[in-house]
Amino acid sequence: MARKTFATGMLDALGHSLQQDPSVAVFGAWSFIVGRGLPAEQEEAFFEKYGDRLIDPPTSESVIAAMATGAAVCGMRPFVNFGTSSFAFEAWNQIINETGNARFMSNGQLKAPLVFHMYCGIRGGGAAQHSQSPQSMFANAPGLELVMPSTPADAQGLLRTAIKSDNPTIFLTHTKLLQWMGDTPDGDFATPFGKADVKRAGRDITVVATSLMVREALTAAETLAKEGIEIEIVDPRTIVPLDTAAICASVEKTGRLLVAEEAVATCSIASEIITIVAEHALHALKAPPVRVARPSAPLAYAPTLEKVVTPDAEKIVAAVRRMLTK
Amino acid sequence: MTASLTSGERLALLERMLLMRRFEEEVISAAAAHKYIGRNHLYIGHEAVGGPALIQLGARDVTHSTHRNHGHMIARGVDPGKALAEIMGRVGGLCGGRGGTWHMTDPTKGFGSTSAMVGGSIGMSVGAGFARKQQGEGVSVALFGDGVLDEGISYEALNYCSKFSLPVLFLCENNSQEGAHITSMLAAKRLTDVPASLDIETHVVDGSDAEAVHETVRQALAKIRADSCPIFIETQLARWPGSHQMRPEHTTGVTDVTLAWDETRIAGEHDDWVRSHDPIRKYAAKLLSSGAATKDGLLAIDARVKEQMAAARAYAEASPFPPAQTALENVFA
Numbered sequence: 001m002a003r004k005t006f007a008t009g010m011l012d013a014l015g016h017s018l019q020q021d022p023s024v025a026v027f028g029a030w031s032f033i034v035g036r037g038l039p040a041e042q043e044e045a046f047f048e049k050y051g052d053r054l055i056d057p058p059t060s061e062s063v064i065a066a067m068a069t070g071a072a073v074c075g076m077r078p079f080v081n082f083g084t085s086s087f088a089f090e091a092w093n094q095i096i097n098e099t100g101n102a103r104f105m106s107n108g109q110l111k112a113p114l115v116f117h118m119y120c121g122i123r124g125g126g127a128a129q130h131s132q133s134p135q136s137m138f139a140n141a142p143g144l145e146l147v148m149p150s151t152p153a154d155a156q157g158l159l160r161t162a163i164k165s166d167n168p169t170i171f172l173t174h175t176k177l178l179q180w181m182g183d184t185p186d187g188d189f190a191t192p193f194g195k196a197d198v199k200r201a202g203r204d205i206t207v208v209a210t211s212l213m214v215r216e217a218l219t220a221a222e223t224l225a226k227e228g229i230e231i232e233i234v235d236p237r238t239i240v241p242l243d244t245a246a247i248c249a250s251v252e253k254t255g256r257l258l259v260a261e262e263a264v265a266t267c268s269i270a271s272e273i274i275t276i277v278a279e280h281a282l283h284a285l286k287a288p289p290v291r292v293a294r295p296s297a298p299l300a301y302a303p304t305l306e307k308v309v310t311p312d313a314e315k316i317v318a319a320v321r322r323m324l325t326k
Numbered sequence: 327m328t329a330s331l332t333s334g335e336r337l338a339l340l341e342r343m344l345l346m347r348r349f350e351e352e353v354i355s356a357a358a359a360h361k362y363i364g365r366n367h368l369y370i371g372h373e374a375v376g377g378p379a380l381i382q383l384g385a386r387d388v389t390h391s392t393h394r395n396h397g398h399m400i401a402r403g404v405d406p407g408k409a410l411a412e413i414m415g416r417v418g419g420l421c422g423g424r425g426g427t428w429h430m431t432d433p434t435k436g437f438g439s440t441s442a443m444v445g446g447s448i449g450m451s452v453g454a455g456f457a458r459k460q461q462g463e464g465v466s467v468a469l470f471g472d473g474v475l476d477e478g479i480s481y482e483a484l485n486y487c488s489k490f491s492l493p494v495l496f497l498c499e500n501n502s503q504e505g506a507h508i509t510s511m512l513a514a515k516r517l518t519d520v521p522a523s524l525d526i527e528t529h530v531v532d533g534s535d536a537e538a539v540h541e542t543v544r545q546a547l548a549k550i551r552a553d554s555c556p557i558f559i560e561t562q563l564a565r566w567p568g569s570h571q572m573r574p575e576h577t578t579g580v581t582d583v584t585l586a587w588d589e590t591r592i593a594g595e596h597d598d599w600v601r602s603h604d605p606i607r608k609y610a611a612k613l614l615s616s617g618a619a620t621k622d623g624l625l626a627i628d629a630r631v632k633e634q635m636a637a638a639r640a641y642a643e644a645s646p647f648p649p650a651q652t653a654l655e656n657v658f659a
Binding site: 104105111145 | 421441443450451455456479483
């Protein structure tokens with residue numbers, strides 16, 4: 001086991017991928033690698049070793065997404081770092097119409113093995129355009145895998161799988177997770193998609209949480225444990241594919257469901273998970289399921305206005321208490 | 327006549343162009359017979375661009391095409407039966423009926439993903455150029471119409487290729503020279519002003535002159551392969567009178583190769599297009615007058631092409647629609 005940050009976990013996965021597969025190329029390399037906590041000499045070594053495959057393109061998101069797709073179809077494995085997820089909206093047409101459809105339209109003759117990485121979530125002071133949580137938009141577009149890791153080990157293992165995958169993968173990193181430390185297996189490893197991870201076992205309520213909300217749920221669990229309430233935190237880790245069996249199994253055990261997601265609640269991943277549980281495990285529910293998510297409004301800049309709508313440990317604690325006292 | 331083409335190559339080029347034309351005539355005929363939904367963007371009138379340009383490409387060269395892709399497919403040697411079956415939505419089509427007229431592709435003939443979004447092909451062609459440069463062999467050819475330069479991604483694509491010296495031939499088919507259906511609303515005086523402003527070599531060529539296109543593309547490809555650089559070629563065409571949106575009509579009639587030597591029989595509402603712009607009639611007449619072809623030789627070529635298309639039509643019609651239970655296949659690997 002090694003202690004490392006979420007950011008260095010991802011860099012290790014990228015390093016292993018570049019080392020083992022000459023078809024891996026990185027677009028938007030500088031902003032992904034530099035300033036993420038590596039010692040200066042390790043940053044330099046990255047560029048010395050893989051310089052010809054570490055590319056810093058012009059600010060042209062549309063063509064970057066299109067060229068990654070074209071290159072993937074021609075045998076490369078591009079990793080694209082869009083930076084903030086809002087910037088990927090500039091490439092919406094390419095990601096949805098070209099990347100996600102390429103395999104299906106060609107009846108499986110073509111594949112587009114690439115990763116679109118982007119930073120998402122409420123970062124503090126990002127205001128409306130730099131605080132997006134676009135996960136349900138991507139989940140609604142067929143043909144794209146969707147990954148939302150919450151720990152350094154998951155970040156490393158899932159990124160390794162994403163780069164190896166023959167499908168296009170959207171990889172969402174919450175900005176606030178980057179410097180989170182955690183135990184990580186040694187060496188090169190890959191974590192399978194579609195396998196949820198129970199981040200904390202409990203008997204009273206199933207809390208399905210994604211990305212940063214896993215950390216918030218873990219904080220909430222400490223508070224609630226002091227009150228004798230044990231929540232079970234299920235981290236799906238990948239939204240497409242989604243481990244519905246693990247979610248339903250937990251609800252069968254606890255009889256209650258709360259979904260914590262930072263995105264706007266309307267048509268969210270939280271909505272989808274509650275729907276799936278209603279379809280498959282309604283009989284197990286002892287109380288109506290609850291979403292802890294954002295109201296449908298753009299995010300404001302001022303800290304007071306930001307905090308009041310941001311899902312966090314406090315709001316999870318309050319929702320759990322309400323569910324159990326009803 | 328261009329020194330780089332032998333007589334045999336000239337006849338082969340004409341035969342390929344005629345196959346492209348007869349293919350589209352079969353598409354119109356199948357639509358008229360209600361064999362499928364019948365929405366298409368046909369390649370008639372463009373044969374002297376796709377034919378001589380794409381017939382030169384090698385196995386490692388990648389083409390990305392558009393909504394007007396039928397001719398590009400046939401030009402690169404795709405099986406016309408499988409292509410027609412795809413347009414008719416059949417399981418025996420190039421993409422098993424999943425792509426249809428808008429998204430035909432055949433990676434065994436060098437095609438990447440075919441996009442029906444205006445500006446779709448030009449972006450992905452940059453990626454093909456990047457890949458082939460990394461891999462050390464092959465070039466990328468972006469096929470697109472004049473309207474694509476109205477899209478922002480064109481500027482991004484041209485800029486990237488110029489900045490990173492990618493081996494991409496931008497082959498623009500400008501069929502908005504005149505008439506009522508102008509698809510380009512560019513403020514620049516010439517389409518080539520845009521790539522030229524980004525330090526890309528540009529050429530303009532008559533898109534109804536097969537050998538002029540062949541030579542311009544031949545020289546461009548040689549330079550792209552040698553120097554790894556982008557080059558932009560604008561081919562200028564008269565829009566085919568049948569090219570209405572969505573439901574083309576065969577307003578100029580089924581192609582009659584004998585008009586190559588008997589101009590007096592050219593008639594009808596669109597006689598000017600047939601006389602002055604039909605690239606196949608023009609090339610056939612040129613080969614006759616230069617002695618490279620004979621009337622009997624042309625008739626024999628046409629007979630072969632008709633036979634090939636009859637077999638293609640039979641194959642396509644015999645192929646069933648894909649089974650409903652396969653609707654969700656091939657979303658993911």
